Amino acid sequence: MGFHVRGLCVNTCRVSHPIACPRSIALLMPPLLDTCAPNLMPSILCIWPGGPRGAAILPRVPYMDIAEDRPLRVRFAPSPTGSLHVGGARTALFNWLAARHAGGTFILRLEDTDRERSTPESEAEILRVLEWMGLDWDEGPHRQSERDDIYRDCIEKLKAAGAVYAAWETAEELDAMRAEARANKQAPVVRGRRDHTPDEIAAFEAGGRTPVWRFAVPLPGETVIEDMIRGTVTFDHAQIEDFVVARSDGSPTYNLAAAVDDMVMDVTRVIRGEDHISNTPKQMLVIRALGGEPPQYAHVPLILGTDKKRLSKRHGAASVEELEADGFLPQPVRNALVLLGWSYDDKTTNFTMDELIEKFDISRVSKSPAVFDMKKLEVMSGRYLRAMDEQEFADALVGWLAATGYFEGKAPDAPDLARRTAPLVQRKMSRLNEYDRLAGWLYHPLKFEPEALAALEEDVKKSIQCIGGGLGRIEVLDEFTADTIKDALSDQLHIQGLTAREFLEPQRIAVTGQTISTGIYESLALLGQEQSVTRYREALGRLAEQWTGGE
Structure with a gap:
């Protein structure tokens, strides 16, 4: 829930936390208190039983959208650990469209806190794909790996505010804690010990242990998200473990870095996949503990395959x-x-x-x-x-073929041939990689597909008659164009008393070696008279061998 103060959209929740005590309330919402503390303090501090685990109940009022005078700032924050997944691309597109629709700002941020899996190659590919999609960014790319000083400073502020604590548990001890919780039919939520004596800490250090820093999730309490897609989503703090914000080497975890960046970059709306929704209350808690105000959230649905399982x-x-x-x-x-x-x-x-x-x-x-x-x-x-x-299609086709290395090892005029072929394949294609299936025969010697050869050999005598009749017509043409070829072959099919399909299918196979290709008249014209005649004769020779073998 939330209320507005001079353009601030303030989400409120039931919390208890040492940072929310009267002595340090300015750390929680300094801009807010500077402008209207006299009016808000009575309601904010309506209940304060005292102590670090006391409960402060903040007012619940209707949620409101970002004030009109606050420019929309969104971010796309992929992890450069691989290719840009379809789901990530959709998230980028939604953020970009939201920014452009509102005249706002689209920020690109690379969340590369996973140093082992993040690679420069993945980063470069993500940037290239975004450019390919036409999604330009206004700020960035910001890299979390270059912002360690900011995160460490925020971690120190959280320590000073009492919002985090040193946790010394080993992985085995944490596993035992979770197992015990499950055995007691409780949620396996980790709460580290905060009352270690100086002697215990000294023993840990002597044994080579270094602590992680966990966020002290306020209890009892809940965090409420007014999601722009999912509506009101409430998280009971009892179900949120004291999550790690700093590793034992001092480096930030994802939830700390993401929260800090959203706050520092003044992100006003976070649009991301619903698989991140469990991270949202954690990030909201961190932002509030640092004196910021969480942005709006919109968690988009998962993407499934046609079998209704997660896309893969x-x-x-x-x-x-x-x-x-x-x-x-x-x-x-x-x-x-x-x-x-x-x-x-x-x-x-x-x-x-x-x-x-x-x-x-x-x-x-x-x-x-x-x-x-x-x-x-x-x-x-x-x-x-x-x-x-x-022309646009031809440019796109030739560009794609060149980019994929299609012309490598082919004749120098291969790109020009593709451009001349483009009008013949445009209406037959649903994607550009179908070009080779339709016109690849133009770039290599005659090679029969098994199903095409089987179609000719189904009736060898008839195939020889059809191809021979076609050859007799095309080899004597003075002008070798699609129109003159069409007229000549049409005359021949009428003479032989065949349907267009019966007569032209063998011509197609004789020239292309396949049953599917560009139009036969245009194909012959593209190939040229000399090469067309050569292919006809080669096909006839192949069939003659079959016929002779049959006798």
Whole structure:
């Protein structure tokens, strides 16, 4: 719950904590008390039994949105430990759209506190993918690994305020504590000892132990999140363990660093996956203990595969990098991602970036899990490719082929050939990696696919007649264009009394070696008369061997 004071959105909760005592209340909300302490102190301190475990009950009033005079500041904070997952990309897109819609600020922050798993290569790839998606950032990238001084300073402030304590328990002792709690049918919530004697501490140190620092979660109490998607979510402090904020080497944990960064960077709204919702009360407690005010929160739903299980590689591409490698362009990927939980109406599935910026509203995101369906993405992608201007499509196709190394080892004119082929494949493709299936035969000698060869050998005599008839027509043409080829082959199929499918299928296989390709007339024209005749004769030779063997 919360109230406003000069643009401050103040979430309130039932708490008990040494930092909330009258002597140190200024540490909790200094900006607030500077402006209106006389009015707020009576209600804030309405109950104070005394002592570090006493309960202070703060007023509960209706939650309000960020005041209009507070600019929206959002952040996308991936961990550079691998590729950017589809879920992370959607989170980035939602944050970016929210910022652009409101004229706010989109901050990029790299949460690389996991020093062993974070790599420069992963960081570079995340930045590249964001740029590929068209998501530019206004501030950053900030790296948590470069902000240790800030975190250590905040840890010292928490120590001085009595908000954290040194915990000396070993991993084995913690496991035993959790096991005992489970045996007693209690939540396995860790509460470290805070009453070690000087002699005990000296013994720990002599034995080589160094403490971690745990946040003293106020008891009794609860933290309430007024989530913009999930509504009111209440966390009983009895179910939140005294979480570690500083490791034994003094380095910050995720919850400490994330909370400090959100406060220092003046983030006003956190949009992230619902798998982080259990971290939210911990981060809110840290922010309040440091005298800050938590931002708004919006936890977007999980993404599932079509089998309703959490999205993973078994469902196909699980990262944006894989989608790009599979031949999807940024525009349909953005449309597919934004519709994972958000909708403008029940029918619109294709938006320009400007339309998304205009229409996006985080409050329209559903809290139900979203299903990522590769087949739907392919449909959306196919529609987008077919709607592209021919020149734009050719540029995109040649650019993608070059980026994926498709032209390596091929003739120097391979890019030009792809550009000339582009109009022939544009309406047949749902993603760019289908180009090789349709037109790859242009780049290598005739090679029959097993199913194509089987189709010819099903009736060898008929196949020889069809291919021979076609060869007789095309090898005498003075002008070798798609139109003249079409006229010549059409005359021949009527002479032989065959349907277009019966006559043209063998021509396609003879030239391309496959049953699916670009249009046969255009394919022959692209290949040129000399190479086309050569391929016809090669196919006839292959069939003649089969025919002879049959006799």
